[in-house]
Amino acid sequence: MEELYLITAIAGRAVAMPSERVDSVVDLGSIVPVPAAPRHVCGLAALRSRVVTVIDAAIALGATGQAETGRAVVVTVGGHLYALLVDRLDDVAPFSVAPLPDGVRLDPAWARAARGVIDRDGEAVLVIDPAALIDSAPIVSSVESPRTIAA
């Protein structure tokens, strides 16, 4: 069965998110940092009259690169709004999702978010669950914790 997917790029790689999980796609203004928060929390931004928590999707997936476009995918998790910073937005199109090919092993951060793959014009694109990027504190610590780097 085909469903709509939003194709974006995170940490230089194409990634698909189920579009029903996505509230909107925005360009964020200034971001106010949240001191002492986990490293993948960039800060807070105002989205009209609401405050969104901005997540650097690349860091949440264990990459080091910082997305600097201000372009973000807004999702609601547990009643809170989050903006996931992404490299770019490509497309929204219907696809049918397939399980990961046998034997493929992902990094823990990617594995936790992965929900399958879709075939986009012959290119395999990983489907991720945006909620997994938000609640990724254990993954960040298992990959590289900012505190241990500082120490």
Added chain:
Amino acid sequence: MDDLIQEFIAETRETLDALSGEIVAWEIEPNDRARLDAIFRFVHTVKGSCGFLDLPRLARLSHAAEDGLQAVREGTRVPDSHFVDAVLAIVDRIGELTEAIDQGRSLDDSDDENLIRAINGAAPVAAEVVGPANDRGKLPARSVRLGVELLDRMMGGMSDLVLVRNELARRVRDAGAAPEIEAALDRLSTTVAELRDTVTRTRMQRIESLFSALPRMARDTAAELGKAVTLVIEGGDVELDREMIEMIRDPLAHIIRNAIDHGIEPPGERTRLGKRENGRIRVCARQAGNQIEIIVSDDGRGIDTERLVRKLIDQGMLTPGEAARMTDAAKRELIFRPGVSTAAAVTQVSGRGVGMDVVRANVERIGGLVTLDSEAGQGLSVVICVPLTLSIISAISVCVNGQHFAIPRTAIEEIVAADNPLLHRDRIGSANVLRLRERSMPLVGLGDVLGIPAAGGGIIAVVSATEGSYALAADSIGDHEELVIKPAAPLVMSTGLYAGETLPDSGTPMLVLDVSGIARNAGLRFDRAARGDQEMEQIEAAEVDRRSILLFRGTDGIRRGIGLSLVDRIESPGHGAVSIVGGKPHVVLDGRVVPLAGVGDPNCEISVLRLHDGISTVAHAIDQALDIVEIEPTLAPPPERGVGILGIALIDGDPVEILDSYWLFAQQGQAPLADRRCALVADADGWMAGMLRPLIESAGYRVTMVASPDQADGPVVSLGEAPTVGVALRRDASPGGPDDRSVYRYDRDGLFAALEQLSANGGRG
């Protein structure tokens, strides 16, 4: 009363909706304890509400169902299908009756007896036809119940509007637009501000609205139990989110009923114990840091922990071994267990152990806490603590490394400049300690806790956390604002440093600091008991020597100070709130007209200091609040006496005028109401009662109506006759003769002048 019944109907309807699933499930599995408890709580709540709403039919039905269910809870009765049917029939009937009350129609009550008999185990009897039901009919609702979500959306839209207004204002200013455009923008700003106030108020309610039903309930409950209770209510003007108020309505009622039933002893016993015959229950609300606290304290017998433990052991809910290991506090906590009661007898009111567990469940559901403070024989205090989130709070922002953070105003004891000569910073081992006057306290750098570089502490805020006070250093101080605090995302809250997030008018999100969390994070350890009274004495002694002064910039741009103890609040009444009434400037605060001092141009945007001397309120216009400082009690005398300046203080090397608040109240304040009494002699047309009374009352007089001037014992006003005492009013505009000392009845100034003179002469003119 109408409101209460409407509340009751809405509440019952909602609970029934929520309960319908439970009921079905319970029907299938009658031994399910959790579902049984849910249904039991429902009928118990209905019974409690009916008791004071005077709905005897509902009370009888719910009491019967409660008895039956209690028997099942105690295990003395098996919930067979016959019993389940009977309970369901009663729950249905409660629903029907509630709807009937709402629509104001009556419902045949012939079957009620049958339902009650059925639940008591008897076979149903054929219904007899009895007279029509006598439940009182009600008018349809006059109020509208709205979902909080709708209010949230309204609030969201409102905030958007404010942000757009701000941006528009900025652009208009930058572009140097024509005066007409600026005037239109001004009008827009005024409307937006008013609208925002209104929308904000839709979510906020004074806790008064929760407290107003309590005296009646306490009286009725006490009367039913043959006890005498005096209920004292304080802090009714604390504001709380409407949703929060709804959530604590039931818990509060339960706590007060419990206090009267279990806490307060019967009058005879109280006399024997040497207590006042009237039990005293004090209900007090206050905002404490990030929390709203509601304290219900009684002077009754407190919790008899030994008896409670014995009873639990008897019921098999506790083993003697467990009991022996428990601390006193843990034993007290036992009253929160479901099914526990210390009452010897089951009464109409309570004593079934439902209550405290429901109380705790309801309060914890909104993120609150219920704590106990009991002393056997001396009384019990129950403290309900609910979080500030969802509430609007007054906050001050501090700045570190260019980023602003909000601190609730109530958590701040004072703010001092870091280079204030009164401050001493010491390093004790690895810890920083701040000595301010006679107090020593831990010093925490906000930047250090947050892990961001700080410029080195330009200001120091003394903040009080739940555990104790400490000093928090930041770069600078920002604005004072009213903020809507929302809980931040779990990722942010889990840092333990923040109480929430907010979007101020600037449009840039701001984090709200949790001062208790920061203390924990900084590793501060407070030991309340160790501090003891000694420090309190020191503080009190220090307070005698020094005075806290609020520094502000007046509307004329000059820096002045005023004694902090009288400053109730700083408010921004907004554009156009200042008006000239009777030749003097006034400002509208909380729907009341308050005399305003210190105002220059009434059209300027101002803030006001709200001063309160316990009886009257006076406002003083300011441009901006600057700082709170301590000064020496001895001031240099003012150049001139009697102009409202108490003296000159030296602050940061500059002379600053300190306002004489005594003079301010003497000039502006209305005389205390108690001193101004006046009796009106009723006339046949009702003119005195209808026209004159409101006028005189609005001038601050306490008015009584009397039939003849002789019955009055103070200033008296009469119409049309020639009284021997007091003010006589006449119907004709022109005086009756040269000796006529009467006042034309529409001559307002003349009337008040005569009244004033009369009051001054001790009543009889």
